[in-house]
Amino acid sequence: MRYIEASITNLKRFRRLENTENNLNSLIQKISSLKSEIQKVIVGQDSVIEEMLIALMAGGHCLIEGVPGLAKTLMVRTMSQALDLSFRRIQFTPDLMPSDIIGTEILEEDHTTGKRFFKFNKGPLFGNIILADEINRTPPKTQAALLEAMQEFEVTYAGQTYPLDRPFFILATQNPIEQAGTYPLPEAQLDRFLLYIKIGYPSAAEETRILSSTTGATKPKVNAIIGAKEIQELQKLTLQVSVSEDLVTYTSELIRATRPDTSSVPYIKEWVRWGAGPRAGQAIILTAKARALFKGRYAVTLEDLQTMAYPVLRHRILMNFKAEAENVTADDATTELLKTISRPKNSL
Template identity: 70%
Template sequence: METTEKDVKALLAKLPQLKQEIQKVIVGQDVILDELLVAFLAGGHCLLEGVPGLAKTLIVKTISQALHLSFRRIQFTPDLMPTDIVGTEILEEDHITGKRFFKFNKGPLFANIILADEINRTPPKTQSALLEAMQEFEVTYGGQTYPLDKPFFILATQNPIEQAGTYPLPEAQLDRFLLLIKIGYPTEQEEVEVLSRTTGTKMAKVTPVVTAEEILQVQALVRQVNISDDLIKYVSKFIRATRPDTTTVSYVKDWVRWGAGPRAGQALILTAKARAILKGRYTVLMEDLQAMAPAVLRHRILLNFKAEAENITSDMVTSVLIKEITRENTL
C-alpha cells in the first residue's frame, strides 16, 4: 500500500497543474471543473447543461487538450444515424487473392473522450446507440463485440431552454450519466476577463500533463478509498428517502413522482471517494457525500406536476433531504 500511496501522491501533485492548464482557457467555473475532474477519477460520464455561449464545448475540448487522451466530437443532429456514431462495415477486396470481405470501419465513438454536442437534438434511436457504450464500454455490430478504448468518457451537452427540434433523453440513458452538471452565467469580474481574453490576438496554449495510464491508476485507487459502514447506511437512507413510497419526508411525497434508483447510491459513493482523493484524503467524509449529492440526483429525481407548478427543482428537493436525513441521523 505504501507504493500505491506514493504513486498516488505523485499523481495528486499533477492535478493542480492540470486545473491550471485548463484555466489558461476557461475563466472561473471552479466548481464545474472540480465536478468534471471527480467524474474522470470515478470513471463516469457527464451531462453538461447550460444556455448557449457558456463555453460548454470549450470546457470539454480544453480538458481533452490537458490530458494525453484521444478526443472526438460528434455533433448530434436530427438526421444522425447509429452507424454514424458506432461505425459500419465496408466491402473491401484482398488484392492478392481477389476475395472480397466485409471490414468493420470504427466510428468516432472509438476514442477516449467523446463530446456528444447537443445530444438532445437527435432521435431516441440514435441516442440508444450510446447506451451499451456508456454502460458496458463496448459496442456490438453485426453480432461482433468491439471493446472501446480506456479510459472512456462521454461528455454530453444540451441546451435547456430550446425545445424546438429536440428529443428529451430517456430516463434509462439519463441514469447512465454519473453527473448532471449545470453551467451558469459568469460573475461580472469573470465576464470582463472573458471579454479581455477572447477578443485579442493572444491565444492560450494548453500543455498535456496527465496520461491515460495515470488516470486508470487513480480510477483503480478511487475504489479503494475507505468509507465507513455508517456512511454507507446514510447513503442508502438518503437514496430511499427520494422515493415517495419509502420516504419519511413529507416534501418528497408532495413533489416527487419517481425517486432515484440504486445506481444513484453507487454514483454518490464513487464520486464522494473521488472527491476525497482530490482533497488528498483516503477516507470519505460526510461533506463529500453532501457536496456531490446535487449533481448525482439532479437528473434522477422526477418531479410531479405540483412541483413544476410551484417552480420546485430537484436541487431544492436534494437540499431539503440533506437537512432532514442529517437531522434524523443526529437525533
C-alpha cells in the same frame, strides 16, 4: 543470518511502500495541476471543472446543460488537451444514424488474391474522450446506441463485438432552451450518466476577464499533464478510498427518503413523483471517494457526500406536475433532504 535476511525483506517492503506513496502523491498532484491547466483557458466555472474531473476519476460519464455561449465545447476540448487522450466530437442532429457514431462495414478487395471482404470501419465513438454535442437533438435510436456504449464499454455490429478504448469518457451536452424539435432523454437513460452538471452564467468579474482574455491575439497553450495509464491508476485508487459504515448508512437513508411512497419527509411526498434507485447511492459514494482523493484525502467525509448529492440526484429525482408548475426543482428537493436526514454521529 536470519536477522539479516529479515532486515533486507523489511527494507524492500518499506521501499515498495515508500515508492507507492510517492506515486500516489504524484498522481494526486497531477490532478490539481490538471485543473490549473484547464483554467488557463476557462475562466471561472471552478465547480463545473471539478465535477468533470471527479466523474473522470470515478470512471463515469457526464451530462452537461447550459445555454449557448458558456464554453461547454471549449471546456471539454481543453480538458482533452490537458489529459493527453484522443478526443472525438460528435455533433448530434436529427438525421444522425447509429452507424454514424458506431461505424459501419465497408467492402474491400485484396489486390493479391482478388477476394472481397467486409471490413469494419470504426466510427467517432472509438476514442478516449467523446463530446456528444446536443445529444437531445438526435432521435432515440441513435441516443440508445451511445448509451449502450456508455454502459458496456463496447459496441456490437453485425454480430461482432468491438471493445472501446479505455479510459472511455463521454461528456454529453444539451441546451435547456429551444426545445422544439428535440428528443429529451428518458429517465432510464438519464440514469446512465454519473453526474448531471449545470453551467450557469459567469459573475461580472469573470465575464470581464473572459472578454479581455478571448479577444486578443495571444492564446494560452495547454500542456498535457496526465495520460491514459495514469488515469486508469487513479480510477483504481479511487475505489480504494475509505468510507465508514455510518456514512454508507447515511447515504442509504438519503436515497430511500427520495421515494415518495416510503419517504417520511413531507416535502418529498408533496413535490416528488418518482425517487432515485440504488444506482444513485452507488454514484454518491463513488463520486464522494473521487472528491476526497481530489482534495488529497484517503477517506470520505460527510461534506463529500452532501456536495456530490446535487449532481447525482439532479436527474434521478422526477418532480411531479405540481412541482413543475411551481418551479420546484430536484435541487430544491435535495436541499430539503440534506436538512432533514439525521447526520451520522461523529461525522466530519
